[in-house]
Amino acid sequence: MSGAFTLRIEPLGRTLTVAPGQSLLEASLRDGAALPSACRNGTCRSCIARVLQGRVHHRIDWPGLSAEEKAEGWVLPCVALADSDVVLWQPLSSPPCTTSSA
Numbered sequence: 473m474s475g476a477f478t479l480r481i482e483p484l485g486r487t488l489t490v491a492p493g494q495s496l497l498e499a500s501l502r503d504g505a506a507l508p509s510a511c512r513n514g515t516c517r518s519c520i521a522r523v524l525q526g527r528v529h530h531r532i533d534w535p536g537l538s539a540e541e542k543a544e545g546w547v548l549p550c551v552a553l554a555d556s557d558v559v560l561w562q563p564l565s566s567p568p569c570t571t572s573s574a
Contacts, residue, residue: 477554481505482524482561495531496521496549496560507549508564514551519562522546526558 475492479499488503490496497519500507510518514535523545531551549560 477526478557479554480557480559481507482559483563490554490558493553496528496547496552496554496558500549507562509550512550514548517548519549520546521549521560521562524559524561527555528552528558529555 477490478487479490479496480487481500484505486503486505488499488505490499494502497507497509497512501509507521508518510516514530514532517536520537528547529552530548531553535548535551537546537548547560549562
């Protein structure tokens, strides 16, 4: 997939592919890694996470983050797009739901 990047979600240790134009949240949901979310437009902050490595930009000019939070590496995955491979720290992420047959 040309232009795609990888996203590693910690502490899950899950690595997945982010397609061009796809938000980090969209990529995680497609892959079954449940990042918290609600509004999906950059205002509620329920998906807030920190970029440990890599570069992202936001789809909107001023997402619901302060200048200090942005400087510290905090992002809103619902409106964040990868500009490189990314390592994201999201302590509220959940492992994928699996079912087992009895």
